Amino acid sequence: MLTYSFEKRGNDSLYEYLYKRIKEDILSGTLTADEKLPSKRNLAKHLDISTITVENAYNQLMAEGYLYSVSKKGFYVNDISSQMPIAPKRPERIPDVRDKKNSYFTDFTDNATRPDSFPFTIWNKLMRLTMSDYADELMVRSPSGGILLLREAIADYLYQFRGMHVTPEQIVVGAGTEYLYNMIIQLLGQDKTYAVEDPGYQKISHIYDANRVTCVPVALDESGVNTNALNETQADILHLSPSHHFPTGIVTPINRRYELLTWACAKKNRYIIEDDYDSEFRLVGKPIPALQSIDTTGKVIYMNTFSKSLSSTIRISYMVLPKELCEKYNHHLSFYSCTVSNFEQYTLYQFIERGHLEKHINRMRNHYRIQRDRILTCIRNHPYFSRVKIKEEHAGLHFLLEIDTQYSDEELIKKAAQKGIRITCLSQYYRNRTTSSSHTIIINYSGIQPERIPESIQLLFDGIFSDPTCHTTN
C-alpha cells in the first residue's frame, strides 16, 4: 500500500500533497504502467485522511492523464512513455538587447521625443475623465479599426490640418506604424514587390525583410523617388515620405507627385504608401499638403503616428485606406482585434476633440524651432563653421551637416564617439551604397537636452576635426 508522510507537506493541502507524491512515483517508475492503486477508501484509512481527499487527488491525476479508471474495478497507472527528461529547466538568464545610448554624452541618432515635452498634466486629467465618463464604453470591444469616436476625431483633424477628405471608416488605428505595416503586407499581399526609398528609414526595410517579402531600393534624385529608376523595378508598391524624406529632408515637389500617382495608376495592383511621420513639424511656412489629398484615384495609403507628435512611448498610429482597400480590409482582416486599448483610444479621442493636440503641436513646433536655432547658432559661431555646410534645416526634426573632411564616414563616427557623441552618416541609410562615404552627418535634435547643446557641438567638432596624431590620446 502507498505510504506517504504528510509532515513535510509545507503549504500544500493534503490532497495537493498526495497528488504530487503519487505523480512523482508514477514519473519515477516506482508505480508502473497498469498497476492498480488502492481503493479510495482503503488508502484514506491507511493514511488516516478522508476519502474525499484521496478522491480529489485521484481525480486530478485522472484529469492530467496519470491514472485511468475501470468501472467497478478501480484506478490504474497509465502507461507514460517517459522518453523525455522531466527535471524542471533552470534556464540561464539571457542577456537582453539593451540600448547603449546611455553611455554617450549626447546621442544625435536618437529621434525620441523629450520626456518633459509630453503634456503630462492634461493627459492625466483626460485619463481620469476617461475612467469616470467612459467606464461602460471601456468594456465594449473596439471595432478592428478602432473606436469610432477616435476615428471621427482623426478624420476631422486630417481635414483641418492636412486638407484630406476621408471618412472615419477608412481609418485603421493600430499600436504603432510597424504593426500597421504588417497589416498592409497582409492586405496587399506577400507576393508583391515593395519599393523603398534609397537612402531611407531603415526600419521599413527591416519589416519587409522580416516578412520575407521582396523589397527593392529605388534611388532618389533631388525631387525624391526617381520615376525612371522606379519604372526599372518590378515594384507594385512604393513606400515614400513625400512631405519630408528621412534622412535627406527632400520635399517631393508637386510635379513629381503627379508622376508618381501616374505610375501607380498604370497598373491595378500598384499602390503608394505615404508615410507622413513628421509633417506637423515643418518649421517655416505651412505644412506641405499630403500626397493623399491630391489622389483622386484611390491609390494612396496614408500613414501617420502620434508617437512623433505626442510621445515615443504612446503607441498609437493610424492609416487611411482608399475605399477599395478599406472594403478588402473589412472582408479579410477585420477579424484582428484592435491593438490599442480602449482606454488609450478614449483618452486620445478627448485629447484631439478638446483641441489639445493642435495646441501641443504648435507648442512643440516652437520648441523644436528654438532647439534647432540653438544648435545652428552653435554651429555657425564655431571656428570650424567654414568646414561644414548645413542642409535641409527647415522641416522635420533633423538636418544634415556636410563635413569637409578626408576621413571616411566610419572614421567620423568613431572620432565623434571618442568624444562621447553618437552620430550616424547619410551613407549608412543606403541599401545600394554607391559611395562608401557621404561626409554627411544626420543631426536628430528632438531628443537632445537643451543645456547640453553648446558642449555637444564643441565635442562633436573636436572629435571629427581632431588631428589624427592626437586622437589616440582621447
Place this chain on the structure above:
Amino acid sequence: MLTYSFEKRGNDSLYEYLYKRIKEDILSGTLTADEKLPSKRNLAKHLDISTITVENAYNQLMAEGYLYSVSKKGFYVNDISSQMPIAPKRPERIPDVRDKKNSYFTDFTDNATRPDSFPFTIWNKLMRLTMSDYADELMVRSPSGGILLLREAIADYLYQFRGMHVTPEQIVVGAGTEYLYNMIIQLLGQDKTYAVEDPGYQKISHIYDANRVTCVPVALDESGVNTNALNETQADILHLSPSHHFPTGIVTPINRRYELLTWACAKKNRYIIEDDYDSEFRLVGKPIPALQSIDTTGKVIYMNTFSKSLSSTIRISYMVLPKELCEKYNHHLSFYSCTVSNFEQYTLYQFIERGHLEKHINRMRNHYRIQRDRILTCIRNHPYFSRVKIKEEHAGLHFLLEIDTQYSDEELIKKAAQKGIRITCLSQYYRNRTTSSSHTIIINYSGIQPERIPESIQLLFDGIFSDPTCHTTN
C-alpha cells in the same frame, strides 16, 4: 499682373490666401509653365500688401514645387504635368463591419468577459499610482519584449501558478495574442508548415491564412492531437491548447504530451506553440500543468493573454520563448517597438505584483463556477433534458451540449436564432469536415447576463426542439 481681391479670404492670413490663389491659378492652367511671376516688391505694391507677405507665399509655393527661382532673375511657374484630376475626393461612407450580436437576446458564441466583472476600482487606483509613481519611467522607451518589471512579475506568476521556470528575458509582451502569432510566423519562418487542431479556434487559422503560410489541419482523437495524423503531415510547427482545447474541451493527457514533445524533438525546426488561453479557469481541482513546464528541450513556445483573465478590452498578451528562439528574436525582431503602451504595462505590473491578479482570478473562477452551475441546473431541470447530453463542463469557459435531433446543424442554428439565441455548433470549427452535422452546440457562458440564464435556456430549447410545423410562425 496677378490681381486678387482679399475680401473673401475668410480666416486665412494674407499670405495663406495669396498662396492658395496662385496655386489654384497654376493648377487650373491660368498660370502656365515657365511663366515669370511679378517680383515680390511689384506684386506687394500692386496688391497693397507687404513684401514679406508675398515672400512667404512664394516660399511656400517653392517648397511645394509650384514655383522655381532663378538667381537674380525671379520666380517662374513650374511645369506641372497635371495628368491627374485634382478635385478633392468626397468619398462615400463605407459601411463598417459591425457586430450583429446586439440583435440577439443571448449570444452563446460570445466568449467576451462581462464588463461588470472587471476590477475597475482597483485598476483605476493603480492607473493613478502609475501616473504619480512612474511618471519618469512612462517616458522611457520600453524594450521590444516589454518593460522588465512586468516581465519579472509574469515570470514569478508563471512559476507560482503554472509551475514554469522561465526568466523574464524569455518573455515577450505584445498587444494581443494575434499580434504575437504574427511575430512567431516572422520568427519561425513563412516557409514553415503550421499544423492546427481540427476542430479548433478559427482565428488561429485566419492568421496563418492572412500571412499566406501553409496551414494544415490535424485530426484529434479523445486525447487531443493524434500523433499518427500529425506524422502524416509535413508540419514543422504544431499549434495546440493542451490544457483545454477549444471547442472540444479535451485535456491532453501526460502520455500524449510526451509523444508530442518527442515529435517536436525529432527535427531541428520543429516547435510546439502552446496556447494556454483559459487554463486559469479549470473549475474542478488544480489547473492542468503547462506543457512548457515539462519541456526540457526548448521546443515549446508558451502563449497566454490577460484578455481572458482580466477583460477582453485589455490588449495585453505574452509569449515565453525557448532560449534559442529568444536569442533569434533579440537578433532579428527586437527592432520592433513593444506594442503595449508603457502606461498599461506599469499598471498591469502593479496589478500582478500587489497580488490583485491572483485574487481576481480566484474570484472569477468562483463566479464562472456559479454561472456554469446555474446554466447546468436550468438544463437539467428542463423537460427536454433527456434529449441533451452535457460534455466537458469542468474546464474553461464553455461546455458542449449534444442534442438528440434530426435537424442539421444549420437548421439548429437557424431555429435558435428565430428565438433570439445565437449559437455555434462543433461542426463549424472543422477545416476538414468529416460529418456535416455534429448535433453538438457550444455553450460559451462567460459573457452571459446571469438574470437571463433561465429564459435563454428556455428559448434555446423551445427553438431547437420546436416542431417543424410551427416554426414558420415565429
